[in-house]
Amino acid sequence: MHIAPLSPHDPAELGGYELLGRIGHGGMGQVYLGESPGGEPAAVKVIKPSVVDSETRQRFAQEVEILKTVWGARIAALLDADAEADPPWLATEYIEGLDLSRHVARHGPLPPLLAASLGATLAEALATVHKQGLLHRDLKPANVLLGPNGPKIIDFGLAVFAESSVSLTAPNTVVGTPSCMPPEQARGDRPLSPAVDVYALGAVVLFAASGHLPYQAANIHVLFHQVTDPETAPDLSGAPDELVPLLTAMLAQEAEDRPALSDVVQQCRAVIETHGFKVAQARRRLTTHTAAPSHVVDSPLPTVVAPPPAQNNLPDTPPQATTVVLPPTTPEPAPTLIDRTAPPSGSPVAEPSADPASPEPATTSDGPSASLPAPSRPARSGSGLRRHSAQARITAQRLREVYAAQAAF
Structure with a gap:
């Protein structure tokens, strides 16, 4: 996570x-890493003051109400919100990891087994x-x-209640x-x-299986x-057979020709089983393959990725980042810095080979062998997930100072 x-x-x-x-x-807004008084991390979404008006507040309030309604193990949970504040904000569960767009850009498409597992899960x-x-x-x-x-x-x-034809979107406007x-949405x-x-x-x-979307222009x-x-027809080149x-x-093209989500789950399970795995085993391998290490602000000497330039949503591509390294200060114990390009260490299942091109061992606790590419994993000392609120505040202040020193204004 940058x-x-x-x-x-x-x-x-x-x-x-x-x-922090x-x-x-x-x-429309900015998302921050926040921390509650008790040390709970959160993703805090704020509407930019320059775009706050009555319609924006109404749309934001609708998002808050929807997040109060929706729940599930695979949904980022709402923690708190105030749509009437100045500026309006909401806080959701903080999920440490790359989004799928950045993961594929960094590590390449997922193997068929893991793409099928992702499909069944979602x-x-x-x-x-x-x-x-x-x-x-707006799933993407x-x-x-x-x-x-x-x-x-x-x-x-952009979520709406399925039975409603009412929308905050202006006539002849597609969001x-x-x-x-x-x-039909277009x-x-x-x-x-x-x-x-x-x-x-x-x-x-x-996209997960091939690295591209069905249409591009x-x-x-x-x-x-x-x-x-x-x-x-959609471009399915590169997709596994x-x-x-x-x-x-x-x-x-026609909505009625698409399968129900329950059928999607069953067909993804069938693909998983043709590889000799159970769906739970494939889920564990997907998590091991994609989970990211702890974020950098846990260390007193972090490497911080500068904010990317504004992007449009077409196509979904990760931003180009620059790096700012803070100067050293008084040494104190801290978790070892982690290479941000590497996936996580440690897992309930067997570790894949460090060589991205080499297959896994013939026998693992998850079942038969499967060639699942995985980047090498550096060693970690101590607990990379430990949080220190006092140190985090010091780090945040130093981040502000470095940013101010390099700003053009």
């Missing part, structure tokens, strides 16, 4: 949460959301976080990510059905035409 220093204009605290750094941003999570009468409407690789306990879905800012958007049809999330999940699984008008044109039939069905 954690950038706070700027001199960022608040130091919101709703009782001490803000920036972990994401968009056109399909089950979306089924839980749908049972609560909700649609996500950047909204899937690969945490230490497995993947989780975030960002319900979402076009490269993961089904044709056309602005109302009301939408659960099939919109099935399509988006197909786009996510395709430099011009957004061309992209919308590709998505809505029945004669333009065993996943192509499922992906073809999930990315069907």
Whole structure:
């Protein structure tokens, strides 16, 4: 997880949460790493003062109400919120790890076994959301976080109640990510059905397995035409043969031709079983392969990734980062710094080979062998997950000082 220093204009605290750094941003708001008085980490989302108006507050309040409603093991939980504050904010469970977009950009596509496991996991999570009468409407690789306990879905800012045709979106306006958007959503049809999330999940699984989305174009008008044109088939190049039939069905032009989420789970299970694994074993391997090490602000000498430039949502690509190394201060015990490009160490299952190109041992506690590429893992000393609130505050202050020293203003 990239954690950038706070700027001199960022608040130091919101709703009782001490803000330690920036972990994401968009056109509407900023997301910070926060810490509760009791030391609980949180992702604190804030609407930018420059865009706060009555409609923005209403949309933000809707997101808060939806997050109060939705729940599940694969959903980032709401911790607290105040849509009437100035600025409006909400705090959700902090998930330590890369999003799927950054993970694929850094480590490459997932092997078929793990892509199928991801599909089954997210399909089950979306089924839980749908049972609560909700649609996500903006599932994409950047909204899937690969945490230490497995993947989780975030960002319900565009979610709506499935039975409602009412929307805060202005007439003839489409909101979402076009490269993961089904044709009916791109056309602005109302009301939408659960099939919109099935399509988006197909786009996510395709991306996980091949490294690209079903439609890609430099011009957004061309992209919308590709998505809505029945004669333009999605690009499934690079997808594993065993996943192509499922992906073809999930990315069907007509909503009624797409499978139910329960069928998606069963077909992903079938792919997993053809590799000689049980679904729980594949889930554990997915988590081992994708989970990330602890964030850098736990160390008194962190390497901090500077905030990336603003990006659009097309296509989903990770930002280019620059690195700022803080000068040394009085030595004190701290967890060993971790190479941010490496995946986690330690796991309930057997460790994969350090050589990304070499297969795993023939026999493991998870069953038969499978060639699952995994980057090397550096050794860790001590507990990399220990938090020290006093030291974190010192680190945050030093981050601000370094940021201020390098700022152009």
